[in-house]
Amino acid sequence: MAPAVAEGARYDCVVIGGGHNGLVCAAYLAKSGRSVLVLEAAEQVGGAAVTREFAPGYRVSSCAHLLHLMPQSLIAELDLGAHGFKLANNAMPTSALSPSGTPLALGVGDGGTLAGASRADALAYPEYVARLRRLARALHPIMTSVPPRLGTDAWSDRLALLGMAWRVRRLGRRDMRELLRIVGMNVYDLLEEHFDTPLLKGALGFDAVLGSNFGPRSPGTVLTLLYRLAAHDGSSVLAQPVGGLGALSEALAKAAIAAGATIRTASPVGRIAVQEDRVHGVVLKSGEVVAADVVISSCDPKTTFLGLLGSDQLDTGFVRRVTHLRTRGLAAKLHLALDARPNFAGLGAEALAGRLLIAPSLESIERAYNHAKYAEFSSDPIFEITVPSVNDPSLAPAGKHVLSAIIQYAPYTLAAGWDRQQERFTDIAIAALERYAPGLRASISRAQLLTPLDIEREFRITGGHWHHVDLAFDQFFMVRPLPGAAQYRTPVAGLYLCGAGCHPGGGVMGTAGRNAARQVLKGAA
Amino acid sequence: MMDSAPHFREPLLKTPFHARARALSQLDSFIPWAGYTTVDVFSSVEQEYFAIRNATTVYDLTPMVKYRIAGPGATGYLNRLVTRDVGKLKPNRVAYCVWCDDAGHVIDDGTIFRLSEREYRLCTAERQLDWLLDSAIGFDVEIAEVTADIAALALQGPTSCAALKDYGIAGIQALKPFEIGHYAVGANDIVVSRTGFTGDLGYELWMRPERAEDVWDGLMAAGRARGIRPIGSMALNVARIEAGFILPNADFVSAEHTIHTDRARSPLELGLDWLVDFKKGHFTGRRALLAEQRRGVRRRLVGLDVDGNKPAHNALLYDERSGKRAVGSVTSAIWSPTCKRNIALGMLDAPHFKLDTELWAEIYLNRELVWERRMARARVVERPFFAPERRRLTPPADH
Numbered sequence: 068m069a070p071a072v073a074e075g076a077r078y079d080c081v082v083i084g085g086g087h088n089g090l091v092c093a094a095y096l097a098k099s100g101r102s103v104l105v106l107e108a109a110e111q112v113g114g115a116a117v118t119r120e121f122a123p124g125y126r127v128s129s130c131a132h133l134l135h136l137m138p139q140s141l142i143a144e145l146d147l148g149a150h151g152f153k154l155a156n157n158a159m160p161t162s163a164l165s166p167s168g169t170p171l172a173l174g175v176g177d178g179g180t181l182a183g184a185s186r187a188d189a190l191a192y193p194e195y196v197a198r199l200r201r202l203a204r205a206l207h208p209i210m211t212s213v214p215p216r217l218g219t220d221a222w223s224d225r226l227a228l229l230g231m232a233w234r235v236r237r238l239g240r241r242d243m244r245e246l247l248r249i250v251g252m253n254v255y256d257l258l259e260e261h262f263d264t265p266l267l268k269g270a271l272g273f274d275a276v277l278g279s280n281f282g283p284r285s286p287g288t289v290l291t292l293l294y295r296l297a298a299h300d301g302s303s304v305l306a307q308p309v310g311g312l313g314a315l316s317e318a319l320a321k322a323a324i325a326a327g328a329t330i331r332t333a334s335p336v337g338r339i340a341v342q343e344d345r346v347h348g349v350v351l352k353s354g355e356v357v358a359a360d361v362v363i364s365s366c367d368p369k370t371t372f373l374g375l376l377g378s379d380q381l382d383t384g385f386v387r388r389v390t391h392l393r394t395r396g397l398a399a400k401l402h403l404a405l406d407a408r409p410n411f412a413g414l415g416a417e418a419l420a421g422r423l424l425i426a427p428s429l430e431s432i433e434r435a436y437n438h439a440k441y442a443e444f445s446s447d448p449i450f451e452i453t454v455p456s457v458n459d460p461s462l463a464p465a466g467k468h469v470l471s472a473i474i475q476y477a478p479y480t481l482a483a484g485w486d487r488q489q490e491r492f493t494d495i496a497i498a499a500l501e502r503y504a505p506g507l508r509a510s511i512s513r514a515q516l517l518t519p520l521d522i523e524r525e526f527r528i529t530g531g532h533w534h535h536v537d538l539a540f541d542q543f544f545m546v547r548p549l550p551g552a553a554q555y556r557t558p559v560a561g562l563y564l565c566g567a568g569c570h571p572g573g574g575v576m577g578t579a580g581r582n583a584a585r586q587v588l589k590g591a592a
Numbered sequence: 593m594m595d596s597a598p599h600f601r602e603p604l605l606k607t608p609f610h611a612r613a614r615a616l617s618q619l620d621s622f623i624p625w626a627g628y629t630t631v632d633v634f635s636s637v638e639q640e641y642f643a644i645r646n647a648t649t650v651y652d653l654t655p656m657v658k659y660r661i662a663g664p665g666a667t668g669y670l671n672r673l674v675t676r677d678v679g680k681l682k683p684n685r686v687a688y689c690v691w692c693d694d695a696g697h698v699i700d701d702g703t704i705f706r707l708s709e710r711e712y713r714l715c716t717a718e719r720q721l722d723w724l725l726d727s728a729i730g731f732d733v734e735i736a737e738v739t740a741d742i743a744a745l746a747l748q749g750p751t752s753c754a755a756l757k758d759y760g761i762a763g764i765q766a767l768k769p770f771e772i773g774h775y776a777v778g779a780n781d782i783v784v785s786r787t788g789f790t791g792d793l794g795y796e797l798w799m800r801p802e803r804a805e806d807v808w809d810g811l812m813a814a815g816r817a818r819g820i821r822p823i824g825s826m827a828l829n830v831a832r833i834e835a836g837f838i839l840p841n842a843d844f845v846s847a848e849h850t851i852h853t854d855r856a857r858s859p860l861e862l863g864l865d866w867l868v869d870f871k872k873g874h875f876t877g878r879r880a881l882l883a884e885q886r887r888g889v890r891r892r893l894v895g896l897d898v899d900g901n902k903p904a905h906n907a908l909l910y911d912e913r914s915g916k917r918a919v920g921s922v923t924s925a926i927w928s929p930t931c932k933r934n935i936a937l938g939m940l941d942a943p944h945f946k947l948d949t950e951l952w953a954e955i956y957l958n959r960e961l962v963w964e965r966r967m968a969r970a971r972v973v974e975r976p977f978f979a980p981e982r983r984r985l986t987p988p989a990d991h
């Protein structure tokens with residue numbers, strides 16, 4: 068059969084999207100001897116892990132701004148160090164800013180150090196951290212593996228399920244019981260059981276709702292917390308690459324190229340070409356055709372299935388499930404170009420180099436979330452802040468600084484429409500920061516706020532959702548992003564997914580890209 | 593329907609022919625059908641049945657659910673919806689079809705009327721706007737239910753063509769099977785399709801509801817010499833079994849309604865392989881059906897010829913007279929008055945569905961409140977049981 072695309076280029080594999088997962092996938096495939104082409108729509112690689120200049124001389128990680136989920140094994144396997152990857156800070160502490168003075172310091176040490184909480188909390192904290200880490204360690208293999216399929220006769224699936232059960236069983240009776248008890252709980256109730264200090268509970272609960280469509284009282288928020296911990300084997304270490312997260316993407320791109328992959332930027336894909344129910348390449352928006360036996364999409368599932376593939380290649384029930392995926396982001400990103408080092412009350416130099424949280428209590432998070440339920444932004448939002456120029460002066464002109472903050476809740480669908488509200492929300496955010504860092508507003512030379520709409524547009528993510536698809540029980544692990552496409556494979560032969568919409572989800576992790584590459588190689592074997 | 597009474601005040605709607613049907617009904621035997629009250633039998637099932645095979649019959653099929661599907665993407669949409677190649681259907685032609693869920697199980701069967709290049713009508717047994725709309729995601733197509741906007745009559749029987757000519761539909765004799773024609777009789781614009789559910793010569797007439805009574809009156813008057821009479825669903829059911837047509841909820845249950853996982857049926861199991869076109873491109877259920885075809889069907893709906901003259905209603909089917917192991921069951925059964933055979937449709941497990949396979953049907957007879965069990969020999973036979981040449985003959989005989 069003569070393909071209609073004989074005149075175009077031909078590769079074993081085409082990866083759509085040069086985000087970190089796409090690049091990881093391409094690097095692994097190229098290392099295995101496949102000819103690989105990565106097609107990135109933007110001018111630079113990285114997807115949501117990019118560093119951009121948002122004001123003359125000021126650069127910032129434009130979407131994701133911390134690195135903490137990428138497995139060490141992946142960094143080692145792709146030899147990212149040799150390709151220029153370096154960390155500016157590999158042990159960033161977390162400080163919970165207090166509206167009334169001294170921040171609470173959550174250290175990075177093994178036992179989980181804590182300063183600024185009540186005596187009882189200081190005593191309870193190490194035990195809480197230790198138990199969550201044990202649970203997270205038991206769940207860790209789940210986070211890194213390709214999810215098994217249910218209801219098959221394949222031994223590999225049965226063994227994987229048995230292995231998971233065995234890991235949980237090995238926790239012992241007390242921890243296993245605790246895991247089963249808390250896994251469906253909400254993080255509010257869990258933290259109420261353990262602690263008194265509102266600031267501490269706010270800080271610990273923050274991680275459970277960051278980037279998710281949840282408040283601390285939403286069911287399933289313990290799962291999202293465990294997910295975050297399990298991704299890195301229980302020890303949460305926050306890091307900042309030199310040059311921002313864009314530098315990580317550059318290193319991944321170099322690793323992929325070194326392995327033999329070709330990367331083309333400014334090359335948006337128009338559609339995935341299918342012939343007789345098999346992928347046979349992609350057609351670029353320019354009309355150029357690239358033939359390939361395997362196409363791996365790092366785009367979110369809605370973009371991949373409904374935008375690039377087309378519902379005419381899929382069954383109605385499957386399309387129905389795709390449209391039902393919850394993909395509305397509700398985090399905004401704020402970038403500030405500062406003339407001076409921000410002066411957060413009571414915060415030492417080391418703490419400023421870390422992560423700062425504004426989430427004074429679980430109630431304040433829940434109240435901020437209330438707005439999102441009714442298509443409004445929070446009038447008193449919560450923040451995850453970094454001042455990356457403290458660790459990496461190259462990001463700002465000499466003596467000047469960059470502040471980067473994730474702000475919740477800023478729902479994708481705003482009743483009043485984002486067009487007229489963006490400025491107001493920026494003002495609210497800056498006013499909130501000013502309360503914690505007096506004088507900040509006066510030192511701002513430029514502010515940039517990216518709403519979920521902007522994130523959708525600039526990073527080509529449906530709904531502007533960090534995780535592509537909400538991380539929730541019904542969109543998790545063996546059913547992520549949806550049944551019928553949960554093992555990186557799709558109903559169309561030769562088409563794979565490798566983005567954050569797949570297991571284990573979003574955050575700059577790369578695991579989905581690596582797992583997808585494994586599935587492609589297995590499929591071709 | 594906006595001006596009709598709220599549904600809880602009038603749980604069953606009346607078709608535009610209702611007053612006429614009510615006047616002619618001798619038994620006052622009405623049954624609900626798709627939200628309408630319709631006639632089960634007017635006077636006698638036998639007389640009505642024989643009118644189908646020997647004269648002309650009028651059957652009100654307004655309750656049949658109808659959807660208008662139109663737009664530049666309509667053909668692509670329908671091709672993805674149903675298993676058949678709609679691209680081959682020319683304007684003014686009709687095609688029988690089934691559609692499946694992702695697992696390749698039949699949701700419903702129906703007919704597609706291609707009214708023009710970009711406009712279709714889909715007639716279905718059950719309402720399923722939800723499925724049709726979800727199937728439209730990504731297609732440039734408009735879908736609307738038009739059941740109440742169109743009144744419909746089936747005119748079936750060997751003298752139906754002559755009756756239509758007498759009524760004043762000039763040129764009706766040229767209409768070929770599965771063809772659609774547009775006609776006018778006085779002020780009545782009537783769309784006629786040469787289709788039906790009897791396996792006989794016959795037509796279906798489509799009109800605006802406000803013209804319904806006038807058309808009915810005209811047909812009944814003009815058809816008198818042709819032996820015209822109205823019929824209810826019971827007589828039609830006899831004819832459709834003779835014709836070998838399957839009926840939802842009798843011969844299969846829609847995949848949308850089954851609760852037990854093994855009760856849904858694929859088109860291959862229903863013996864509708866000829867409706868499944870694997871070469872036309874993707875359609876919902878294609879991958880599942882291909883897998884089923886590779887693996888071989890587990891069961892199949894077949895025609896059965898049963899000894900004796902007692903219809904094998906709901907009979908279990910056995911491979912041996914001892915009746916130890918049931919290998920299937922009867923879904924529809926009648927004594928065929930025309931074939932003079934005791935016929936049935938039944939679902940049989942593999943490998944018992946092969947032609948000429950000998951089986952035993954376990955028939956229960958209620959004889960003046962005393963139940964008797966009969967084991968009757970049954971044989972797998974070809975469908976249809978009755979297929980007269982006249983159903984296809986164009987022009988039809990002038991009687």
